Amino acid sequence: MHKLQQLQSRAANFNVALDDVSITTLTFGKEFTAAIEAKQVAAQEAERAKFIVEKAEQDKRSAVIRAQGEAKSAQLIGQAIANNQAFITLRKIEAAREIAQTIANSANKVYLSSDDLLLNLQEMNLDVDAKK
Incomplete structure (x- = not known):
């Protein structure tokens, strides 16, 4: 049975005739909403x-x-x-370059021993053929 027909039959019990029904406001109870x-x-x-x-x-x-x-x-x-032991030398050179770059880009004045910063590259054995 259609919803409108159900409403019409229930309303007929109270001597009310329904032609059309529009629900304009629908609210739920507090418990249901919660x-x-x-x-x-x-x-x-x-x-x-x-x-x-x-x-x-x-x-x-x-x-x-x-x-x-x-x-x-x-x-x-x-x-x-x-x-190849030259790999260690290469890594030392890369580290020295990075440290020098950081110091050069710094706005501060820096006075440090080059031995402490791996900047003593002139003392390195750069001979690739030499094996340790």
């Missing part, structure tokens, strides 16, 4: 908890991948040092 709001809050909390769990899993994966990359990097550096 229950809907509580359900929405619970759904939002569940989504937030799900997001936190997913973020933690991504952080864990990221940490594992980073650790694997660092381990591989250490392995490759170890192999490079074992194969």
Whole structure:
């Protein structure tokens, strides 16, 4: 049975004839409204908890991948040092260049011993053929 027909039959019990019905205002009780709001809050909390769990899993994966990359990097550096001692000299030169660049770009005046900053490149043995 259609909703309008149901209303018409119920209204007929009170001697009221309905031709057409329009609902203009519909309100729910306080308890029902509170229950809907509580359900929405619970759904939002569940989504937030799900997001936190997913973020933690991504952080864990990221940490594992980073650790694997660092381990591989250490392995490759170890192999490079074992194969050619000039690799250490190259790393010293790169470190000295970076330190010098930082000091040169600084607005402050810096007075330091070059021995402390790996800037004593003239004392390095740059002979690639020499094996230690």
